[in-house]
Amino acid sequence: LCGIAAAGQLAECVANGLLEDFGDGYAFRHEIARTAIEMALTPSKRREYNERALAALRENPQVATARLVHHAVEAQNLDVVRELAPAAAREASRVGAHRDAVGYYEVALRYADMLPVDKRAELYEGHAFECHLIGRVEAAMEAQGQARQLRQAQGDRVKEGDGLRCLSRFAYLLGDREAADRFGAQAVELLETAPDGPELAMAYSNLSQLAMLAERLEDTLMLGGKAVELAERLNRPDILCHALNNVGAAGQWLDFAKGRRDLARSLGIALSGNFQEHAARAFTNCACVEMNRLNFKEASSLLERGIGYCVENDLATWRDYMRGVQAQLLVRLGLWDDAAAVAHEVVDDEATTPLVRYPSLVALARLRIRRGDPSAEPIVEEMRRFLDKGMELQRLVPFAEVMAELAWLGEGDRDEALHLIALAEGLAPTRAVFGGLAAWRRLLLPESDPSETDSMAEPHRLQLIGDWRAAAALWARMGAPFERALALLQGDEAAQREALDIFEALGARPVAQHVRGLLRQSGVGRIARGPRQATRANQAGLTQRQMEVLQLIERGFSNKKIAAHMAISPKTVDHHVSAVLGKLEAVSRGEAAAAARASGLV
Template identity: 65%
Template sequence: MLARAERLSAGARAMLDAVSVFPRRADAWALQGLCGVASAGQLAECVANGLLDDLGDGYAFRHDIARRAIEMMLTTSHRRQFNQRALAALLENGDVSTGRLVHHAVEAHNLAAVRELAPIAAREASRVGAHRDAAGYYEIALQQADSLPVIERAALYESHAFECHLIGKIDDALAAQGQARRLHQADGNRLKEGDSLRWLSRLSEMGDDREAAAAFGAEAVAMLEAAPAGPELAMAYSNLSHLAMLSERVEDTLFYGEKAAALAARMNRPDIASHALNNVGCVEQWLNPDAGRLRLDQSLEIALQGNFQEHAARAFTNRACFEITQMSYDAVRPVLESGIHYCTENDLGTWRDYLRGMLADVQLRQGQWDEAAATASDVIDNERTTTVGRFPALLALAKLRLRRGDPSAEPLFAEMARLVGSGGDLQMLSSYAALMAEQAWLGLADRQEALALITRAETPVRSRAHVGELALWRTLLSPDMPAGDTAEMATPYRLLLTGDWRSASALWSELNAPYERGLALILGDDEGQRLALDIFDGLGARPAAQRLRDIMRKNGVGGIARGPRRSTRANLAGLTLRQMQVLQLIERGLSNKRIAEQLTISPKTVDHHVSAVLGKLDAVSRGEATAAARDSGLL
């Protein structure tokens, strides 16, 4: 390619250099403004030599790597000159996006133009939901902001922090918001400093630092209460309501939420009203579910109407959490799907990942184990996923692998232990306690440690579903221990732990939650336990099936089915086409790395497929899986 470029005439080569400073494509009118009327012949020569494609109304290199190679050969002065001329040509056309102008202003080292255009490009990108681009433009603007007045620099840092937090770059958001706070402090602006403290509280919570979140939140309110009441104080109150909601402190949530809503109404701030209604609706589920659902729907409606994107994402998330807590698994599906679509369309990565993790949990509960694995793996394999956005998917995948008897669950357990140990919220703690209890019941963790973790988790928990789930695991681990106060438990757990295992099983069946139904049947009679075995075997829940067989034998139950034969398991496994491809490569003795190369997928994705194959074939090793496949004629 470079040799062909060197054979061009001087004019055509200069034209090729000019086109190289345009990413993606160069408009014909821009090139004419850049190089004059002689450009047509020179462009035709570049096309004839196979270096450019004629797009009709513009030109582009056939491969971007070729464009970059030509561009890199330009001297610094020539690159700046070409980009300045490109900027001037593009400025004459009012239809050019500001983002394109920023690119050429940066490359031309036109600092005045960068300072003017980059914030505009960032705001335009944010309005259309391109938050990653917006964060990039604010970063460019800040690189040239030293000469700006303090108030303008602080505003740029705040905007950068906001966009970074929307795309999950929490550390960058904290750093930018910290800079904004220091500038407001130096400027003596207590109102703005208080609002920065409130933002630092919010970002610390998203970064899983609950202690810092509480400290910043309290400091923000104290500072803002000393000033005339304004929207900053209303939002600071709503932030304290939010932190209280996460800790399931109902009274504090309602107290600060109602103060925030009252101030928001006085000041006509629907965005703050949406935020406050969200907090209040979440805790009202424990007092009056219908009222809580109404508040959350109002919060979402306000956010969507006002295009308050973060508030809308938060409303979708908490609305879904509400239905899951109420065990309305069918009702939560459309909420999750709408929320995931909204967050994807608006580049809200952390919220999207959190919702997808919740979807994986619902899929797991409703027996769609392969779908749950795929949904959760997409989140876990994304290196950009934040800690907060990652946890629901991590929980679902760890639970799934534990139930399939997959030893690759261990790293997920270790990661969850680190998150909970670092001060995770009550939902994290209670979910982790239930998972560790299940692991102990299967004989894979210490029973006493699991019981101690249940005690630690259930003391402050108000969620009826979580209270019941923890009580069930305590009963399975230690049948002689009292179930506790069942009045506050969700209905299937209350029925089960008061001795009505048949009604509990029927209710789990109505909820389409087969594994939970199997757990309920364990506490039933011989026939109930045999039905539980069928459920576990059908799901591929080998560890639970084996544990139940041990219990039945210990209790003197005879005629216990051994479980599906290896050939039957393979025939009924329902392997997907991709899983069959992985199985065939396993038989050939390929490592996961080699399988990834063969199928052009990531090694982590191969890990998930291997785990699914072993689970579906009820195998504990690659060799056992291939043997089962051979016996059944799959291989």
């Protein structure tokens, strides 16, 4: 671009640190210098230089399309933008750079007014798909709606039907189960009027997925079977792995080994074919199946692999969903601080959709109830609101268990909790789901009959038949201290005192207080009162307000989040944090949190 005559000037720029010489080209050492110089150019000069750069770079087939798009936009060469921006988006998607893909689709749509209707519809559909992968599901709904209007104007029933299937998926991710069912049914109804094709196979698989999520096993297997048959006939491994995922996740309740195999096959196909969204979904369902069976080691491995895969491929939606499941696992394993940190990464992001938030809400609700955190109530209410748009078992079961725990502690309505447990059991496809629910019902109604227990997870079965020693030992081997302590509560005085010690060590203060009350009611004497937080706080010289700040510091809140949580100014929070650090003789927030835990302040 500069010509041979400019060699001396380029050397001077390199010598003064403005440019770097890479042998076959030059680059600005700092982006800020490039931007400053570019801004100093007149608009006409900037367009001229970018046009020259575009022409030169197009001579080199190795140059990334994204670079060409940049120069085409800056040169206002709209024909080249319309040609190359969609290609750059597809390239970015293929390598897992989905945020970049969204950006390129937005560039393409900005200049799409002159394109034919079908090309504009394709851009909106691509934009919608990429948006949903990075968690911008509302934007995905809007773009897919635009595409649907264009397909209707064309009279293209197949593309319109495929768009309805996408709208079904996006609506589900936004927590609107009713709209998801409606769009999904409309998609199949429209596509069945056209010759069999991949769009119909995927629409069947989408309905199979919705049925699986509602625990309607017969519908899942019937619709999934249709999708599998059509996908194999059309040689579409991407649709095949999607359908196998549904069939495997539902089949776990009928034949666990076969369900596992179907899910493993789905994951293998997705990974080998680079079907990124399907792979993320397969990792998620594989992990959740292991969690359902209390196979914590297998679930942990799958979650680590799945989250890593999603981070590598920019799949924010599935990454954050799996983080919530991981937080629930960490709660089970007694790693409560780690669980809170993981869950807050999801919940504190205002852009996270309701569906993706839910697993993290479950983890936080359990933590806050067990720690006596007054901020548990808004979390529980958010869980309740989610159920208003669709009563799915996978969300009803944890909500029923949370409400049962509140009722057991005397902080909730026992009748409501028992009603929710009965409702969940009425929706469950098999008694294998009932273990945790039946255990909580036994705590609320000690004389209740669990009925048939053979298909339940082993520690729950042992508890329900009265073998508390074996149940507690099994929970211990699994590394689940809270559940172990609940099993020990069924035992003799020594076991109950051991349970109390476990609850104290976990920091489950309200639970420990409740257990003391139960022990006194049963005539057990000389029960340690337990350290009083107020006394310890006074010894440290902390005011009640400073204690509240300390608790939020320990949970990983920033000053800005503490201010929003407590409805006070950030400056006031700064003063409180400084006072807390000083009184605890800590030099950092982490050190203050560690000191607070060690001394029992939190």
